[in-house]
Amino acid sequence: MATRLVQIAMNARDDSALGRFWAEALGWGVDSEGPGVTNIEPVGLAYPDPAAIFIDVLRVPEPKTVKNRVHLDLATTSAAHQAEWVERLRALGAKPADVGQGDVPWTVLADPEGNEFCVLEPREVYWDTGPMAAVAVDCVDPRAMARFWGEAMDWTLHEVTDDHAVLRSAKAVGPYLEFLRTPDVKTVKNRTHLDVRPYPGDDQAAEVARLRALGATDVDLGQGDVPWTCMADPEGNEFCVLTPR
Template identity: 50%
Template sequence: MSTRLASVVFDADRPRFVANFWAELLGWGVTVDRVDEVDVAAPDPDGLELALTFLPAAGAKRGKNRIHLDLASRSIDHQRVQVDRALSLGARRIDIGQGATPWVVLADPEGNEFCVLEPREEYVDTGAVAAIVIDTHEPVRLAEFWSAASGWPMEHAGAQVAGLRSATGLGSWLEFVWTPDVKCGRNRLHLDLSSFPTDDQAGEVARLRAAGATQISTGDIGGAPGQVLADPETNEFCLLRPASSYTTV
């Protein structure tokens, strides 16, 4: 039994507007466009880029997000082009105390932080999104949980940063970066997992709980039935049933 990472989910005051910003910035396309959900995905069907899902927000953004995206660049010139493009689409520069860094910290039109990285060798083949970054008090411990949840092996582990990547070596990294900040309220961004059609979802919930998750509720998440859980640092995530196991009719 196993689960897979399906998407990064944004709570958004204007889901379609923010989805269009990210689609334009990444060069991706809108694959789902409903009142209650807008999905954006890479155009390459063989790629391992995770989809971005935008749902109506349950509350206002408070403080810095604990999950953000790092965007890859191929050169310093490409980094500048990406920053200029993001600004032209409605992003803005922000100061979160980063000081002088080779990467550029921006916020999307609803204030969600993201970084445009300088060229780095480890991100040359990731596609547009270099990494999905999660703030944590214990990088290795949280990475171990998400390795069990996603099936991605741990590629590096340290006191400040731990990283997972698909065993295929394709697609973005999932990275865990140490922070002293304390989580406050529900995360504005979260991850969705999906079980495989042949798997028993109740068994997958039990497996995730044994790995350190806690179950929050059962319900509909963006129209897809599933389970709402939290990881060992109380970051919410959803375990969705595969599309073949339910109908919207």
């Protein structure tokens, strides 16, 4: 039994507007499964596909108040590509953001609702990921996060140090999941969280029980009666266990 990361869920005051931004930013398509939910999907891929991490934008009433602990890193193939993409993103409504990065080769921006993301300088490791290089998660202990998520999912652990941990789909395709050490601790509900899904034929309840045994806890996000289970990892980062598919 195992799960795999299939999508991220991003909170927004206006899911439709933020969904349009990210669809245009990534060159993906837009759909909706119902009011208050905008789905951002790569063109030509059938969900779920290990070659991409899909995005669900979910409407919420509360505004963003603190720096996000989960953000996207975008991949570029050349310095010119990076500069062109930054210019296009700013034309779409992104703004420069200062998260204390100092003098770095990547560019930190914020989307129209203030969610930070990075446009990376060219890095060979990301040349086959598609436009999304990685989902990056701030954490206190990357080694502990690697232990939990390495057992929670069937993704491959590529690297782990005191400062970062890196995982990728066992199929060796798509974006990476990276845990980055930071001194800050989690104080509020994450506005972006991971959604994992068991494989077809697996038992969702058994998978949830297995994740609890690994150190996950149940959380109430006001989700009500839904087919998925809301949990938190050992550092309190919320995630959802979806139905097998």
